[in-house]
Amino acid sequence: MSTGTTGFDPRKLARAEVLDLPVYSPGKSPEDVAREYGIRGCVKMASNENPLGPSPLAMEALARVLDSVHLYPDTACLRLREAIADKLGLGPENVLVGHGADEIFDLLAYAFLEPGDQVVVASPTFSSYELAAMTMGAEVIRVPLRDYRQDVEAMAKAVGPRCKVVFLCSPHNPTGTVVGEGEFTSLLADTAGKCLVVLDEAYVEYVEESESWDSLGYLRENPHLLVTRTFSKIYGLAGLRVGYALCSPGVREILEKVKLPFNVNRLAQEAALAALEDAEHVKRSREMNSRGKRKIYRVLEELGIPYVPSQANFVLVKDPGGGSLFEGLLQHGVIVRDGAALGLPGHVRITVGDDEMNARLEEALKKLSSKGSW
Ligand SMILES: Cc1ncc(COP(=O)(O)O)c(C=O)c1O
Structure with missing residues (x-):
């Protein structure tokens, strides 16, 4: 680490507890993925945001x-x-x-x-x-x-x-x-x-x-x-x-x-x-989530991929490829959260999307499955 011309090293002043802290790592945005992997046009199903957008x-x-x-x-x-x-x-x-x-x-x-x-x-x-x-x-x-x-x-x-x-x-x-x-x-x-x-x-x-x-x-x-x-x-x-x-x-x-x-x-x-x-927006968001979640469950069941039934707006999925699902989905333009970063290696967490995002996920999972990725 450079200490500049003065030799000042902030690590000597910082509290030991702070030096030991990991930095919070958020889910990747489509822009991050375009920059880091050169993959454009991704959908993000990684941060449990509301795919319906803000209340009007x-x-x-x-x-x-x-x-x-x-x-x-x-x-x-x-x-x-x-x-x-x-x-x-x-x-x-x-x-x-x-x-x-x-x-x-x-x-x-x-x-x-x-x-x-x-x-x-x-x-x-x-x-x-x-x-x-x-x-x-x-x-x-x-x-x-x-x-x-x-x-x-x-x-x-x-x-x-x-x-x-x-x-x-x-x-x-x-x-x-x-x-x-x-x-x-x-x-x-x-x-x-x-x-x-x-x-x-x-x-x-x-x-x-x-x-x-x-x-x-x-x-x-x-x-x-x-x-x-x-x-x-x-x-x-x-x-x-x-x-x-x-x-x-x-x-x-x-x-x-x-x-x-x-x-x-x-x-x-x-x-x-x-x-x-905005009760109407909340109601529509709930409905979109439960419809999307049911759709994701159906696709996972069809492909024989285990998942944990969820009461939230995301689904934890067991990676049938033993760790390759996060990268595989990314290569097909779908950003999910790698379980390894969440303390659950061998899993991915998928945020329920709108109809279009869920269809992209379905397509990506089906392609990976037919390629024999697991
Ligand atoms: C369980 C849980 N609590 C709290 C938060 C953070 O909420 P906020 O965006 O209000 O800081 C999150 C965000 O993902 C979450 O998953």
Whole structure:
């Protein structure tokens, strides 16, 4: 590494924990693939974005506020907090809005964790929880999945006296499985008075009715519970970065102290307010997802490719080619997420697309299958 003419080496000043951190690696964009592999015209089914696009009401709201971006946004996000609270039967004192749900995980880490503390996560799981914890020098206790599900009982057992936060994700990224209400309530009871329980529900709006239950009903009696949700998935606003925490006023007040002023920009706040009211867009997004998911299941079954039934907008697929499926799909213009990067080598995670994207996926899988790629 070059230290320039002064010999200054920033690594000597940085905290050891920070030097050890991996850098978050996102899914590849069609532009990345064109640059790195020379393959053009790819479809991206890798980052669990909404293929329907943003809510039309959100786009109108964005156009309306463009002429006021010279003004700082409301640092308290009050209107958006009130709207979220009204919709969910809570009060604004229960809501904290972040620069994506990702910011909420960081705020939790800043406010609650220091070296010597522990957090409990499933392994693998969405990486932001452990990255946030590791940034603060906390120890990450990883509890292996069982049959692609979080082993909530084992996670509860892993909670020791130094544990400050347990992170659950439902539906779980990258497997699409959900946490059951019974196992969740036992974990809540076991951890009461000991540590925080974070339930990340980034994909909750996609869960089928038969699997769905109301986590928010547990907030009142369990001040150690914090639920996170986002506008990045079903609301189609990933590029604007808006997520939120639902929690007790006491926890919210603490998180508020470590958040940056004006953390959610003006455009993002207005678009999220409009998207929240756009029931038609949410309904169409859900329908497109369940139609697309059924179609993907049919193709996989026809080709004899195993997959994990999902309650989210993505499907985890077992690679019948023993590791070549990610590259194979890429060569046929379909970008998915390589399971190796998500802690599940031998798998790929495929985001459900619109009809055209799903047809591209089908065509690519059929070509690979007929070429005897597995
Ligand atoms: C499980 C899970 N939680 C949180 C997030 C991040 O959400 P946001 O875009 O609001 O930061 C993601 C994004 O992919 C996710 O998969």
